[in-house]
Structures are given as C-alpha cells and as structure tokens.
Amino acid sequence: MIRQTNYHLILKQLLLSVFSFFIISCNTTHPYTLPDHNKLATAYYQEDRQWYLDNIPFFECSDKQIEQTYYYRWKLYKAHIRNVGDSRYVITEFINHMPWDREPFCTINAASMHHIYEGRWLKDNRYMDGYTNYLFQDGGNDRKYSESVADAAYARYLVNADATFVTKHLDSMKYSYEHWNDHWDSTKNLYYIPAMPDATEYTIASIDASGGKDGFEGGEAFRPTINSYMYGNAMAISHIAALKGDKSVSNDYLQKAVALKNTIEKSLWNDSLGHFTDRFKVNNQYVRYWDFIRGRELAGMAPWYFSLPADTKKFNAAWKHVIDTTYLLGKYGLRTNEPAYEYYFKQFVYFEGQRGSQWNGPSWPYQTSQVITAMANLLNHYKQDVVTNTDYLHLLRQYTKQHFLPNGNLNLVENYDPNLGGPIVYYYWSNHYNHSSYNNLIISGLCGLRPSTGDTLEINPLIDESIDYFYLSDIRYHGHTLTLIYDKDGNRYKAGKGLTVFIDNKKADVTHSQGTYKVFVGAPVLIPPVKQASNVALNVHRKGYPLPTASVNALADTSIYQAIDGKIWYFPEITNRWTTVGSTSHTDWLAIDFGKPFEISSAKIYPFADGNTFAAPDDFTIEYQKGEQWIPVKLTPDKPVKLIGNTGNTIGFKKITATAMRITFKHELKQVAISEIEYY
Numbered sequence: 228m229i230r231q232t233n234y235h236l237i238l239k240q241l242l243l244s245v246f247s248f249f250i251i252s253c254n255t256t257h258p259y260t261l262p263d264h265n266k267l268a269t270a271y272y273q274e275d276r277q278w279y280l281d282n283i284p285f286f287e288c289s290d291k292q293i294e295q296t297y298y299y300r301w302k303l304y305k306a307h308i309r310n311v312g313d314s315r316y317v318i319t320e321f322i323n324h325m326p327w328d329r330e331p332f333c334t335i336n337a338a339s340m341h342h343i344y345e346g347r348w349l350k351d352n353r354y355m356d357g358y359t360n361y362l363f364q365d366g367g368n369d370r371k372y373s374e375s376v377a378d379a380a381y382a383r384y385l386v387n388a389d390a391t392f393v394t395k396h397l398d399s400m401k402y403s404y405e406h407w408n409d410h411w412d413s414t415k416n417l418y419y420i421p422a423m424p425d426a427t428e429y430t431i432a433s434i435d436a437s438g439g440k441d442g443f444e445g446g447e448a449f450r451p452t453i454n455s456y457m458y459g460n461a462m463a464i465s466h467i468a469a470l471k472g473d474k475s476v477s478n479d480y481l482q483k484a485v486a487l488k489n490t491i492e493k494s495l496w497n498d499s500l501g502h503f504t505d506r507f508k509v510n511n512q513y514v515r516y517w518d519f520i521r522g523r524e525l526a527g528m529a530p531w532y533f534s535l536p537a538d539t540k541k542f543n544a545a546w547k548h549v550i551d552t553t554y555l556l557g558k559y560g561l562r563t564n565e566p567a568y569e570y571y572f573k574q575f576v577y578f579e580g581q582r583g584s585q586w587n588g589p590s591w592p593y594q595t596s597q598v599i600t601a602m603a604n605l606l607n608h609y610k611q612d613v614v615t616n617t618d619y620l621h622l623l624r625q626y627t628k629q630h631f632l633p634n635g636n637l638n639l640v641e642n643y644d645p646n647l648g649g650p651i652v653y654y655y656w657s658n659h660y661n662h663s664s665y666n667n668l669i670i671s672g673l674c675g676l677r678p679s680t681g682d683t684l685e686i687n688p689l690i691d692e693s694i695d696y697f698y699l700s701d702i703r704y705h706g707h708t709l710t711l712i713y714d715k716d717g718n719r720y721k722a723g724k725g726l727t728v729f730i731d732n733k734k735a736d737v738t739h740s741q742g743t744y745k746v747f748v749g750a751p752v753l754i755p756p757v758k759q760a761s762n763v764a765l766n767v768h769r770k771g772y773p774l775p776t777a778s779v780n781a782l783a784d785t786s787i788y789q790a791i792d793g794k795i796w797y798f799p800e801i802t803n804r805w806t807t808v809g810s811t812s813h814t815d816w817l818a819i820d821f822g823k824p825f826e827i828s829s830a831k832i833y834p835f836a837d838g839n840t841f842a843a844p845d846d847f848t849i850e851y852q853k854g855e856q857w858i859p860v861k862l863t864p865d866k867p868v869k870l871i872g873n874t875g876n877t878i879g880f881k882k883i884t885a886t887a888m889r890i891t892f893k894h895e896l897k898q899v900a901i902s903e904i905e906y907y
Contacts (some may be wrong), residue, residue, distance in 0.1 A: 260721045261712075262287050262698055271298040275797070275874040278305065282349050284702040286669060289695035293669070296627045299637040300665040304345060306796035307661040308354055309333070311767050314759045316357030317367065318342040319794075322659050322801055329369055331768050336362070337372035337426040338593060340456075341664040343379035344600075347386045348670055350703045352756055355383055356392065363399035370406060372426045373452060377404065378459035378533065381466055385678035388705040388751035394471040400464050401476070407457060412508070415517075416490045417449040418457055419508040422586070425452055426593065427563070429585035431520040432505045434570050438513040442575060442587070447508035448520065451495050452529045458487045459533040488535055492542070502545050503527035503536075522568040523548055524586075525555055525594050531601035534608050543611040549598060550618050557645025560590030560625050561598060572646075584652050590645040592663035595626050600664065603672040607687055619689045623668060630665075638800065639663075658801045674699045674711055675744075682751075686726065686737075686744040688713055696720070706752030707731050762905040763825045764888075766791045772822030779810040790817060795903045797873040799837050806841070806900040807892065817901060818852075818889035827851070828882040829907045832890065835900040836872025842897035843872040851885035875903075 264285045268276035283301045288294045307319045311332050320335040320342075321328070328335060339362060346355045359380055361367040368376050377400040384393040410418045422433035423444045433446025461484035468477035497504040502523045510516035528549060536542040548554040554565045563586045564571060576583035586594075599622050602614060629643050632650070641652040641660050650657075670676055674697055675688035684704070690697070696719040700710040710729040717724040728735045728746045735746045766773045769788045781787055790805040807815045834843045847870060850857040860880035862868065870876045888906055892899045 258721045260719070261700070264701065267298075271295075272302065273873065274871050277874070282351050284348055284670065285698075285700045286674075287696075287698040288673075289697070290624070290693070292631075293623070293627050293673070296630045296637065297666055297669050299630060300345075300639075303639060303659050303661060304666075306659060306794075306798065307342075310762060310765060310793035311357075311361075312765050312793075313761050314353055314357060315361065316354045317361050318346060318354075318358050318661065320661050321656060322661070322794075322796065322798075323656060323803065325656060327371075329367065329371070332361070332367075334361070334367055335372070336368045336370065336374050336376070338662045339368065340375045340379040341593070341596060342661065343376070343383050344667045345664045347383035348666065348702065350701075352387060352389070352754075353759060356756060359383070359392075359396065363396040363403070368403055370403065372424050373420055373456055375456035375459045375533075377463040377467075378456070381463035382678070384467075384470075385680065386704060388680075389753055390470045391753075393467055397464070397467050397471055397473070397476070400460070400467065401480075404457070404460055404464060404480075410453065412449070415449060415494065416486065417494060418453045419447050419449045420453045421448075422446045425450060427452070427526065427586040429575055429587050430505075430526070431522050431524060431564055431568060431570075431587070432507060432509075432514075434575075434587060435520065436507070436509045436511065436514050439570055439573075442570075442585075445509070448505035449495065449508060450505045450526065451491065451503040452526050454487060454491050454495065455529040455533055455535055458484050458491065458530075458535055461487065462533070491530060492536060496542070501541075502548060503530055522564055523554060524564045525549075525561055525598055526563075528598045528601050531604050532597055534604045538609045538611070540611075543605070543609060543613050546602070546605065546611070546613040549602070550614060550621075557590065559648035560629055560643050560645040561595050561622065562588050562645045563591060563594060564588055578652075579654065581654060582651050584641055588645070589651050590629070590643040591641070592626070592629065592639060592643075592660070592665075595622070595629075596663040596665060596668060599623060599626065599668050599672065603668070603689060606689055607677060615691070616689045617691045617693075619672065620691060620693060623673065626665070626668075638798075659796075659798055670699065670702070673697065674713075676702065676704070676709070676711065678704070682747060682749055684709075684746050684748045686711065686728070686746065687742060688726065705748055705750075706754055707748055709748070760907045762793075762831075762907060763821055763827065764791050764819050764904055764906045765793055767793055772820065774820040774822065775805075775817065776820070777805065777817045778812070778815045779807055780805060787817075790901045790904050791819065793903070795833050795875075797835050797902065804835050804900045804902045807894055807898045808840075808900075810898075813895055814891055814893050815899065816889050816891040817904065818887060819904070819906070820887040822886070824884050824886045825906070826882055826884050827888065827906050828880060830878045830880075830888070830890070831903075831905040831907070832870060832876045832878065833874070833902040833904070834870055834872045834876070835902050840898055841872075841900040842894075843870045844892040844899050845895050846893040848891045849878060849880065850889045850891070851883050852887040852889070853885075857889055 268279050272279050286297050309317050317332045317334050319333050320338050324333050422428050422430045429442040432448040434442035436446040461480045465477045465480040495503050497519045505520040507514045507518050530536050555562050572588040602619050630637050630639050632638050639660050640650045641657040643650050672689050675686045677685045695715045697713045702709040708731050712720050712722050712727040714720045726744050728737050738745045764773050775787045786805050789803045794803050836842050849860045863879040
C-alpha cells in the first residue's frame with residue numbers, strides 16, 4: 228500500500244534530501260569522492276543542463292563510451308517528449324512527422340513499450356503519466372502494430388509504486404487486450420500477425436510467403452513476438468487487477484497468461500532448430516499452413532523479454548545462437564536472422580536510391596534492446612550456463628558503438644550492418660531515432676537495479692573485470708532517492724570495495740548472497756503530481772488558433788507552426804524551428820494570436836544556436852496587442868535579460884490580459900532560429 232503524504236511532509240522530505248545530498252557531496256565533511264552532478268550536466272548538456280538535473284539519474288562509468296551514450300540517449304529521449312496541451316505529453320518515435328504517424332500527435336504505438344521502460348526512470352511523473360493516459364484513454368494505442376504496453380505500464384509501476392494511477396487504466400487495458408482477438412486462432416490457441424504490423428517488414432515468413440519476390444507485407448504467421456507480448460500484457464493485467472482487489476479479473480488473466488505460455492512452449496518451439504520460431508498461418512503455393520519457417524530469427528528470443536520460458540536446459544540452449552557469430556551475432560551487432568537463410572541480406576526495397584528498411588539480417592536497435600533486456604532477465608531469473616555477464620557487456624558494447632556515426636558524432640538511426648558496421652538507413656527521417664531502449668539496460672542491467680513490489684530491493688550488477696567502477700545517483704525509486712556505487716578496488720569513490728548503496732542519502736546496510744545484493748528501501752512514498760500551467764501558445768493541429776504570423780517565413784505551409792508545436796530539440800541534422808533566414812532586416816518579429824483573451828505573465832523562448840548560421844538574438848522585446856497598438860510588457864527581472872541558445876529562457880513580466888503577443892528579435896551578425904515559444 229502507498230503511504231499517503233501531505234504537501235508539508237513532502238516539502239520537508241525534499242528539503243532534507245537536498246540538504247543530505249549537499250552533505251554527502253562535500254568532500255570536507257566525509258571521505259567519499261563523488262561526482263558533481265552539475266559538472267556532469269554542464270559537460271554533457273551545456274546551457275540546457277537544468278532539465279536534466281531535474282529529471283535524470285546521473286551515471287558515471289569506467290567505460291566512457293557507455294557513459295557518453297547514456298547521456299546522449301537522455302538527450303535523444305528529451306527531444307521526443309512532446310507537449311500536447313494541459314499537462315498532456317506523448318513520446319514520439321520518429322523525431323519529425325511521418326505519413327504513418329497517428330495524427331495529430333505524430334505517435335506510433337510500435338515502440339511504446341521501449342518508451343515507457345526508458346521513461347519510467349525520469350523523476351517528473353508528468354511525462355509518463357501523460358503518455359500512459361494517451362495510450363489507454365485517448366486511443367494512442369491504436370493497435371496499428373503489435374505491442375506490450377500493459378506490461379510496460381506495470382513495469383513503470385514497479386518503479387514509482389503508484390497503484391492508484393496504474394489501476395485506473397485496468398478497464399482500458401482489458402479492452403485493448405480483448406480487441407486483439409481479431410488476431411487470435413482458436414484452433415491453435417495462438418495469435419498471428421503479418422510482418423509489417425509486427426513492426427518487422429521483410430522477415431523470413433513474409434519473404435518466403437511471396438516466393439522470395441517481396442515481403443514488405445503479408446506472411447501471416449504465429450510468431451513468438453506477438454504471442455509473448457500478449458503473455459506479458461496478460462500477466463500485467465493480472466497483477467494490476469490484484470492491486471485493485473479484483474480477484475476475478477486477476478485470476479482470469481493469469482489463466483490466459485499460463486495457457487498462452489504453455490502453448491508457446493509447446494507449439495512455437497522448433498526442436499530441429501533449437502529455437503522459438505514462426506509457424507505459417509499462410510497456405511499458398513510457396514508455404515504451407517502450420518509449417519515452421521526455415522531459419523532462426525532474433526525474434527525467437529522475445530519470450531525471455533517477459534521471462535516466459537521455463538528454466539530448462541532445452542530452452543536456455545537457444546541463447547547460444549545469440550552469442551555465436553555463425554548464427555545471430557555479427558561482428559558489429561546482432562543480426563535479425565541468420566546468414567544461412569537463402570534471402571539473408573537480399574535487398575528488396577530502396578528509398579531515394581539507397582537501401583531501405585528490412586529485417587532479413589540488418590541489426591535493429593529495436594530488437595537489439597529487446598534481446599539485451601531479455602538476456603538481463605535470463606541472467607537474473609534463470610539457472611543456466613550458456614551466457615555470462617561478459618556476454619551481456621559484449622552485446623551492450625556492440626550496441627553502444629552503433630550510436631556513433633563514422634565521423635564520431637552520436638546519432639542513433641534506424642538500422643545497421645552487423646557484418647561491415649555502420650548505418651544502413653541513414654537519411655533525413657531516421658536521425659535520432661527513438662525506436663529502442665538503452666538507459667534501462669544501464670540502470671536495470673549493468674547497474675543491476677531490479678524493480679519489484681517489495682520493500683527490499685535486489686541489485687545484481689551485470690559486470691565483469693572490465694568494469695572498474697560505476698556511479699548511478701539520484702534515482703527515484705518507490706518515492707525514495709537511491710545512489711548506487713560500484714568500486715572494484717575502493718580507490719575511485721573512497722566508499723569501500725564493491726557495491727555501496729545510499730537510500731535518501733544515508734548509507735544503507737547491504738547483504739550479499741550468490742552474486743545478488745539486497746537492501747531494505749522501506750515503504751513507498753507517493754509524491755502527488757504538480758499541476759502545470761497550460762501553454763496557451765500551443766497549436767498541435769497546425770490550423771485555427773493560436774495563429775502564428777511573422778515578419779519573414781510566415782506562410783502556413785512553412786516552418787512557422789514549428790515554433791508552437793510542442794516539439795523542442797537542438798539537433799543540427801534535423802530541423803523543427805522558425806528562422807529569420809532570408810530576412811533583409813536586422814529585426815524580425817513572431818506574433819501569436821490566441822483567438823481569445825488570456826491572462827499571461829511569462830514567456831518561454833527556446834532559441835537554436837549552432838555557432839555558425841544561428842545564434843541567440845542580440846536583443847528582444849515582448850509586446851501585447853491592445854486595439855491597434857503593440858505595447859511592451861513590464862519585465863519583472865531587476866536586470867536586463869539576455870537570451871541563451873539551446874535551452875528554455877523563462878521571461879517573467881507583470882500580468883496582462885492579451886489576445887495576441889509579439890516578440891521582436893534583433894540579429895546583427897547571425898540569423899535567429901526559434902525552436903519553440905510558449906506563453907503562460
């Protein structure tokens with residue numbers, strides 16, 4: 228049960244936490260040598276550091292490439308958080324609009340489970356609350372693709388312990404689950420799906436069902452993926468119903484999960500291949516109904532993402548295919564299917580003269596992160612001798628290297644060549660692609676924090692001798708603040724050898740048995756959400772009000788709406804901003820007509836600066852419209868405000884009532900680019 232806490236106690240706890248953190252971070256009062264969060268945030272995020280200080284767990288590691296990628300992935304994730312109004316947030320998959328997005332918010336349900344597993348570690352609950360509400364209450368989980376969103380929502384509950392929030396979605400979860408009956412075969416007691424809506428076009432099933440001629444669509448099959456997803460969802464619904472006290476629903480979905488588990492183990496296990504594989508639903512001149520596909524795919528490891536298979540030598544042996552370069556392991560990443568397949572890496576589709584997306588061999592972060600998560604489950608929940616922590620780190624390091632382009636820049640794209648290295652699909656719409664997880668693999672895998680419902684936390688770092696140290700701090704878990712420190716020889720942090728844990732900034736007693744650490748965290752503390760004021764300038768629909776106009780680049784079919792669309796990032800490779808490029812003046816303005824009066828007392832301006840074409844404005848003025856006149860607002864700061872590039876700048880002013888606002892930017896030497904403007 229959650230211990231309800233009033234706001235005064237919460238404030239007291241937060242103040243004590245801040246004070247305690249200051250105390251343990253100050254080397255003059257204790258022997259520990261701990262990293263400075265502000266220095267880390269400044270090093271990785273420069274001017275935009277405050278959001279990260281407020282939201283992410285901080286991480287340091289002896290493997291600096293893993294550390295760099297960890298901080299990049301939070302930067303990527305932040306860029307995909309979209310404000311869609313009234314404290315509502317969604318997480319996007321492609322950073323810019325795609326024709327197959329769900330309008331108007333540009334979401335895709337295929338990777339929603341990755342988004343939630345990753346986002347559950349953010350301290351501000353508004354992002355995952357908003358996204359989960361959208362998926363279950365607002366139709367965001369439209370089942371366009373197979374999914375395990377209920378499982379992910381429950382996994383998030385294991386971190387924040389907010390039973391009230393997750394149980395309110397129980398009916399929606401059941402509704403979505405039952406609607407997958409349109410993919411259920413009652414004669415086989417399994418779910419089936421074609422390649423494309425399983426988010427894996429050009430698989431063995433779809434290519435072979437076309438006679439080797441195509442494979443983008445078609446190839447209906449009973450797949451380990453969708454059946455494992457539905458098992459995970461059923462187990463989650465059973466747990467959530469139990470939280471709500473609904474024993475009938477809990478038992479019903481537990482029975483569904485157990486029955487599906489048994490059928491997956493019996494019907495989708497391919498003895499001849501020693502692997503979980505598809506069986507054809509299609510029956511045509513090329514393939515026969517219920518035959519197994521003729522090759523191993525990485526998708527066959529999906530059952531372990533949910534710890535589904537029984538802990539037997541037969542099933543566990545499948546993992547040798549993941550760590551053997553003869554099968555699914557390439558030199559530069561995991562293969563989606565093995566090289567023995569006839570159409571392995573045959574290119575069926577091109578886009579603008581370049582290779583298009585396929586799952587017949589290329590390495591995809593989507594499935595790579597899924598399999599590394601599954602391997603972490605294997606190492607934590609199974610007694611086996613097939614894979615080791617060293618195997619986990621090898622896959623993690625391969626995956627880490629994929630984040631780096633040949634020029635050394637960090638930019639995750641859609642898929643990679645596991646044999647030759649480097650990206651395959653790398654052009655405009657695939658930059659900084661949010662189709663996978665990574666930081667969850669660090670927090671719950673490498674660092675070993677294994678969320679659960681109990682007051683005692685298990686910690687099982689998946690490390691070997693190649694990791695000399697790691698530091699994971701400011702983790703919000705069950706309402707408490709955790710810090711995990713691993714120091715092989717005790718010289719890095721001066722806190723002792725091995726693992727040290729702080730809970731609410733007090734050193735905790737840690738027990739160690741058979742490689743797993745345990746620490747008593749205490750009863751969960753629920754921190755109520757803080758209501759956020761609405762941004763009255765937001766226009767996600769790109770029509771009606773608020774209506775933007777500007778002195779330059781003001782046509783509705785250009786970038787002007789990008790300044791009020793709720794999407795904010797500062798990546799130079801892919802744009803989402805209004806600019807003054809083409810202006811013949813040194814001053815330009817951007818105005819927003821709200822269509823009705825609002826009381827407004829602040830603006831937030833997000834300039835983009837690249838050190839080349841664009842820089843923060845030399846100066847600016849904010850005005851509101853009264854009749855035909857534009858009147859300057861009265862700024863509340865005591866000193867003049869200078870805007871900073873690549874972060875949000877909050878400008879306070881005396882409250883006014885306005886139907887329109889205008890900001891005029893002065894730019895003498897460089898152009899101005901505005902990623903977003905908000906009014907409150």
